[in-house]
Amino acid sequence: MATIGDVARVAGVSRSTASYVMTGRRTMSPATQERVREAARSLGYTPNAGARALATKQTMVIGLLAQFLEDEFAPAMLQYITGVTGTARELGYDTLLVSEPDGAHALKRLTDSRMVDGVVLLNVAHDDDRLPVLRATDVPGVLIGLPGDPSGLDVFDLDFAESGRMMVEHLAALGHRELALVTQPEHVVARGGAYVWRLLDAAQEEAHRRGLRLHAVPGASGQPQIGQDLHALLDTHPAVTGLLLHNEAAAAALPSVMYARGLQAPRDLSVVGRYSDEFARTFSLPFSSIESAPDRLGQLAVRRLLHRIGAPGDGSPPQVLLLAPELVDRGSTGAPAPR
Amino acid sequence: MATIGDVARVAGVSRSTASYVMTGRRTMSPATQERVREAARSLGYTPNAGARALATKQTMVIGLLAQFLEDEFAPAMLQYITGVTGTARELGYDTLLVSEPDGAHALKRLTDSRMVDGVVLLNVAHDDDRLPVLRATDVPGVLIGLPGDPSGLDVFDLDFAESGRMMVEHLAALGHRELALVTQPEHVVARGGAYVWRLLDAAQEEAHRRGLRLHAVPGASGQPQIGQDLHALLDTHPAVTGLLLHNEAAAAALPSVMYARGLQAPRDLSVVGRYSDEFARTFSLPFSSIESAPDRLGQLAVRRLLHRIGAPGDGSPPQVLLLAPELVDRGSTGAPAPR
DNA sequence: CTGAAAGCGCTTACAG
DNA sequence: CTGAAAGCGCTTACAG
Structure with missing residues (x-):
């Protein structure tokens, strides 16, 4: 695999210049820009995600902590998952799906090792044992599902x-x-x-x-x-x-x-x-x-999470958002029969 | 977050010694070992996944490329996903779930950026446009679903x-x-x-x-x-x-x-x-x-993938495994009624 | 049995 | 407008 060093050499510039062209974080003469881009193209260069994460402290990955509970209805579950992964991808993030039975342990593993920039907790229970872990870490997280004590947390759920x-x-x-x-x-x-x-x-x-x-x-x-x-x-x-x-x-x-x-x-x-x-x-x-x-909840949750990631501690208080229910009329209700 | 340097300092050893204790890749006097472990424990140390990936060239993550097709039955889909993630986790890997409509593009992104050590392709079509990408990369991959031309690929499917x-x-x-x-x-x-x-x-x-x-x-x-x-x-x-x-x-x-x-x-x-x-x-x-x-296919696929990852180019030829069907008798068949 | 040093592939202040 | 250098946090030959 080509590295940024290879690109720099082929383009005849320094590694930093090559990097600045790729990230676009510096104004650059059009000529140099073109040379670097052409070199990258010819080498099929893509930045190494791990190296970039190490340097920027951003993985561009979020964790999705699901629990596949027995008697859970699969279709609903899948909708939450697609809602989250889809929204995340649109906004430039990939999704690590974790569904270990021991959710607290899984959450700790993800956050401690800095594998993800933030987490979405699915299937939140009234007294969810993942919450203490989430509260203890500085990795941002949002919940889908209202727990008994939501204090200090961003929560999304149907009302x-x-x-x-x-x-x-x-x-x-x-x-x-x-x-x-x-x-x-x-x-x-x-x-x-x-x-x-x-x-x-x-x-x-x-x-x-x-x-x-x-x-x-x-x-x-x-x-x-x-x-x-x-x-x-x-x-x-x-x-x-x-x-x-x-x-x-x-x-x-x-x-x-x-x-x-x-x-x-x-x-x-x-x-x-x-x-x-x-x-x-x-x-x-x-x-x-x-x-x-479920798709809407997933989308809202991810947007909120990315806001937290982008603006850590921006002072905006954690928020419990309960979605106002909407009745979809399929014609199955009417006046009771006279008796 | 504590780093290996912090652990080393607290334990009074070099960073390399601390690292060797954590990885267990060197024999070590019990005393040093204990000091390092205690330091790690007291600091709540967990290795940074990105840094480790950069150094070892192993992310311990596999990619799962799914396609959420219309008219796909959700329950089956979810079973494949849980089969893959569950097996991966048991064997020490996390799973990056990707379901972009443009599967070929997604696959290229994951492999080029070295975000994953290997990939599982789900919903493989007869003439799947992800296969050229998979064949072109050196990142190992396995398919769930038999394509028209499986040559050179590891494939798992029901017969x-x-x-x-x-x-x-x-x-x-x-x-x-x-x-x-x-x-x-x-x-x-x-x-x-x-x-x-x-x-x-x-x-x-x-x-x-x-x-x-x-x-x-x-x-x-x-x-x-x-x-x-x-x-x-x-x-x-x-x-x-x-x-x-x-x-x-x-x-x-x-x-x-x-x-x-x-x-x-x-x-x-x-x-x-x-x-x-x-x-x-x-x-x-x-x-x-x-x-x-679906769970069994997911399990087989992941096992095979991890084998490929662990033993790249070990010479064992790619294999198409078609699972022999089994009839589960629920008593809904019998002799036809006499007429 | 243990340490100093190089290196993984990036980004980004710092200098010019 | 561009480059040399330091640093992110690990691992691992190389030396002793």
């Missing part, structure tokens, strides 16, 4: 509480009086999925405020079981006219369950979910839903 | 031809005489998905050899359309008793289509698919299938 309220509000406005909410399985909450009860609590509260009944039930994350869960739910609460889904497996399974029971939305049952449009398309889900916008 | 034969064979042995095969949409073939016709051709041939009828039809990659495609197929060929699926969307949609038509497997229709067990679980698919083993 789950507002989402819960919005779902209830929407059905209440249509005249529904009895609702059911299918949430994630309990072990998802147990491992730190606080978003589950953030949505749930807000929905309960809103229902209470409006004098509605709301039955909240956890559902399985896999199909054979979730189908039965849905049947059981509808058997147990025959007066329910509005169904809220905060469980992707439930959303995927519901069409066949409804088909089996001869139910149509919104004629017999109004349905509103909470998942991404991409997810809806993959599974061709006919239900209105609150968009979870 | 799609054998898979096609196996599916036909399996149903033929049960007594089926008329089969249908739902393949990927035409544009997947058009963009280089040679595996589609590798399976198809072999299936056709095997059917012909056994005197069976085999209707091959492309199916859409999304749900609203693929459901109609399946209905149309069953309407058009009422004598079909065995259905082969080489299309994940079709597999996901089939249960509800069969339900709608009052069909049960294997009573009314024998079904065998070609997808991963993970995929089957996510969608709770009740059909027997040929395992596509």
Whole structure:
């Protein structure tokens, strides 16, 4: 591989001059510039990333710390990943994807060894053990997912509480009086999925405020079981006219369950979910839903991170940004049938 | 951040001695060793990855070049990614995930700048434009996916031809005489998905050899359309008793289509698919299938790559490894109903 | 058993 | 407008 020294020699200039031409950090006579560029071209010169990183203290790489949890829905996960890597690349950064089970350890490894200029934490849990590591390092980091204590951190997440309220509000406005909410399985909450009860609590509260009944039930994350869960739910609460889904497996399974029971939305049952449009398309889900916008969250997070990297300690305070939910109308809700 | 110089000073030894202790590449008196280790511990020393890479010419990072194609099924994609990153990490490597649309350009960037010690190419097309770049560099690389011309390259893929034969064979042995095969949409073939016709051709041939009828039809990659495609197929060929699926969307949609038509497997229709067990679980698919083993392919590919990195030009010839298909029996095939 | 020195390939103050 | 030199933080022949 050609080095900057080779380029300099071929162009007949000093290494520093060659370097300045490549980085463009100095005005240079057009003639010299051209000679250097031509030399670089003819040698197929590309700067050695490691050497450059050592000299500039910038790797132009960010770390993406993901956790591939069981029962996690793959499509959503992949969307976060593509959102982050895509945005990073557009802005000149590559992405190191790390998914070790021991996230705290992985984070420490990346930051201590200066492999990356910053990190994005995915799947942030309520009491995430990566946060102490992040707080202790001077490598900038941003979170996708709101932890219990976000103090001092930049956080991006969907506003789950507002989402819960919005779902209830929407059905209440249509005249529904009895609702059911299918949430994630309990072990998802147990491992730190606080978003589950953030949505749930807000929905309960809103229902209470409006004098509605709301039955909240956890559902399985896999199909054979979730189908039965849905049947059981509808058997147990025959007066329910509005169904809220905060469980992707439930959303995927519901069409066949409804088909089996001869139910149509919104004629017999109004349905509103909470998942991404991409997810809806993959599974061709006919239900209105609150968009979870994983790509947008990834993009926002990366932009913020690069700002932190570019302007370390610029005084702008850490910020928790909760994305306002948007309801994508797919026509699955309407007034309840008269009875 | 502490450097090796800091460690040396605190331990009262030279930098080289400190380095030798850290790398373990020289025998050392236990006393010195302990002093150095203690100094490193107290300073929280971790070697700077960039500096180490510059000195050793090893980054301990591999590049994973993925293409996020439209209509690609996310679950499968994520499995390849986790297979590669997981195996790499186990063996001491981190993974740089790159998914730019211009794969050839991305590959050139990674290899020219020596950001990685080797690369894994995912989604390899029949005439993949990344291959010339890979052949031109001395950075080792392996492919997941068989291209039209694999000469000189290490390739890992499922044996799609054998898979096609196996599916036909399996149903033929049960007594089926008329089969249908739902393949990927035409544009997947058009963009280089040679595996589609590798399976198809072999299936056709095997059917012909056994005197069976085999209707091959492309199916859409999304749900609203693929459901109609399946209905149309069953309407058009009422004598079909065995259905082969080489299309994940079709597999996901089939249960509800069969339900709608009052069909049960294997009573009314024998079904065998070609997808991963993970995929089957996510969608709770009740059909027997040929395992596509994305995690295993990822693992094999990384192991091979690291072998190439560790032993460059050791003379062992490049190898195309086609994984022998295995049929996972989920009880969806049986003898055709007597008519 | 250990150290002084060179070198990996860049960038960038410092000088002219 | 350009160059010689120092330095980034490691590793590793070379010497003793």
